[in-house]
């Protein structure tokens with residue numbers, strides 16, 4: 687489990703977790719625990735964190751990124767859909783039992799040129 691942290695003026699202002707293990711068999715990196723400081727939201731930090739996490743996951747070989755969102759969280763869901771995520775299923779939150787909507791986005795495949 688890794689976290690990326692957004693830093694501004696030496697302060698942590700946002701974070702996103704990358705779970706590479708949970709759905710590795712499907713080639714999926716699960717992004718979770720996305721949060722931006724309330725007074726710094728709507729400035730593009732959440733978008734930058736998601737894109738950085740996708741780059742990181744894609745470079746490590748993931749074929750798709752997945753994000754879960756609570757049914758009530760329309761702001762987050764709208765953001766994910768605008769970034770190319772599509773709802774495909776549901777699961778229950780492992781701690782609260784609350785229904786979570788699952789969204790996925792394919793990641794660009796990465797090819798490495800070899801210099802011989």
Ligand SMILES: CC(C)(COP(=O)(O)OP(=O)(O)OC[C@H]1O[C@@H](n2cnc3c(N)ncnc32)[C@H](O)[C@@H]1OP(=O)(O)O)[C@@H](O)C(=O)NCCC(=O)NCCS
Nearest residue numbers: 720721722727728729730731732733754755756762764765
């Ligand atoms: C969801 C969350 C992470 C989004 O973070 P964010 O930094 O606000 O995200 P962004 O700024 O990239 O995008 C959010 C909105 O700001 C807009 N925006 C982005 N940059 C902007 C800018 N420079 N000027 C004006 N608006 C901008 C986006 O278009 C988007 O608009 P929308 O509200 O119509 O969807 C944040 O709201 C948060 O921490 N929420 C609480 C925790 C949470 O719900 N986490 C998600 C769990 S699934």
